[in-house]
Amino acid sequence: MNVRVKRREFLNLLAAFGGTGAALNAGAALNLLPAASHAQTLDLRSPDPSKKQVVILGGGLSGLTVAYELTKRGYDCTVLEASHRCGGRVLTVRHGDLIDEIGNPQYCSFDDEPHMYFNAGAARIPSSHKNILGYCKELGVDLEVFINENKSAYVQDDKMLSGNRIRNIEFTTNMRGFMAELMAKALTHEELNQPFSDAEAEALLSSIRAFGDLKENDLYEGSFRAGYKSGGFLKHGVQKDMIAFRDLLKSRLGRQLLSANEGDTGPILMQPVGGMDKIISGFLNHVGERVKYRAIVNSVEVLDSGVKIVYDHDGARQSFDADYCFNCIPTHLMVGITNNFPDDYKKAMKYVRRGDAYKAAFQAKSRFWEDQEIYGGISWSNSPSRQIWYPSHGIHKSKGIVLAAYDYGGGIYHTQMSQSDRIEAHLSDAEKIHPDFRDNVEKPITVAWHRMNHMLGCSARWQRSFSTGWTHDEEKLYETLRAPVNNRHFFIGDQISMHSAWQESAVMSAQWSLTKLDAYVRQDLA
């Protein structure tokens, strides 16, 4: 099955590259090293005793960050939280929890054990997210490694290899081998040789060979990296058959598989021991008594001297006057909450779109994946359920919670199904990867963020076009929204960042607003 890349195939590829030389020149300018960054240290002044009432709308991560920091400095903080819980999109689902989906409330009946949970919202913390990690350290939240990419997990695509699953490592080893073969050939091609010195070409070629495990002749002929067909320990290992390049190219999953270890999801990733909401309880250990639950904000009025909030609590209308207000209520909900924000503010609030991420999980009666050499990580599929996440925690215990669907970008598909249709869809999708999945799982939970009460969305979407990035107009709207209103009202949350869907952004947005408050307070006191 040795399918060498034909000459025409790689010549086509060369034509597609075009500007290799240009790319090299541009690269020469990249001699800047990013400055070493570290968690922000906030040097906030304590308040004027007559102006220390702070109201925080929403007990999301950013709201709690503000409550924690300002309470430390002597401000009198009150958090109004509409839901029965704090944390918003930091949601860990475990025994007894209510999943407050509008029209489809669910109660979780997972076994009541510490490792029997899943993170339905935020789940991974990259090591570069220093500010959220800083709070984990400060609040005593224990962390453990989160396994994201798992080479033993599966890849399954109906269009590839008759829909048969293969291991991630088979997909990526073969893919890399073929890609390396193309690159090696490209490098020996005269025109491309030009921009490289002999030493450079040699260094590049040896990396390419190593990248793809090429043979002497620069051909990819399969690799032991994809695992053994048999033997390998006490007997000689037998190499697995190569999978034809053409077959791999039938699947679009290469995009995910080859980038799973890059960017924000690059190793090392972490998770709090016991669930992401340990971060929330870490904050609540300090500011828990400051939170009013089921307090639904009804109106926000920014005044010259402060902010007036009207909210509903226990069926009664209440009012609260504060000197300053920090607000992490999602903008798409704030549009419907009576307010007197300036018109350009209202326009910006309406501009932001809401995401529709969706997750679903089951309790597994046994950790059947561990018998298949899978410990943590993700199996990828082209089915609508897209991903199966095996828990990084609770290894070798008798049971675990397995995530059977995670659609970050197109969650409306499952959101619009009934609960029973959702569950059936996940079971039949998962069966393509684990034929006995259905018999091994129970107690399904689905979390459709677009329908979750007091949330109605996943992360803010600022850009209308992901290919062109932020437009100038979008940047202006963003600047409008993050500017304080009257130095009294501060919008916060990952929605007020250029990198939504990360806790780091929620925390950094809170910290940024705190520095704005501080500048104002210092000026006011001077």
Add this chain to the structure above:
Amino acid sequence: MPNLISRAIRRRYGKPALLITFALASAICVSAPNEPVNDRYCKTCHGSDGRGNEAIQAPILAGMEEWYLIRQLKNYRGKVRGFHPSDERGIAMQAMANSLSDESIRDIVGWIKTWEYTPPDATVDGDKAEGKKLYASCAACHREDASGNEAIGAPPLAYQNDWYLVKQLENFTNGYRGTHENDIFGQQMVTMVKQLKDDTGIRNVVSYITSLRSD
């Protein structure tokens, strides 16, 4: 504490009395076990006191006539509205109404009565003079001042969010609404929207309709 426990929860967890005690004990726990829920979700989508939320595309409910409100809730519940696979907004409302009992609908209608109506901002730009001409054929049912006619089953229009009226006229045009065999009232609108011809006609008539409001 909410006074209504939904049918689903009753079925699963029996009497609510036990559950309520948990809800108070949640200082450090992120969530107490088996929190009760009720069906009063309306404001999350329809905004403060049901004044409408354009970002969610959920219209004003405050001040809505009881007969129209009940009919629409039952229409959504029975998938007479919100059935078309491309009607994302109708589907969202359908999922809400799907689980409502008659008892719950009564409770909610009583609750909505306590909300104060506030006139919405205008968001639709249209030619009112052209709109007035178009409206001539609508007045027979919705009345000259667009205040509605219960006897015919035609709702008031003047007080509604303009963007919502536009959307519904589009929905009647696209077959998202008024095509279900049980939608006897909506069916009447399907022929009416044809007179509006296009988006411009829709915008013109809507900007005229909302100008009839006496705020």
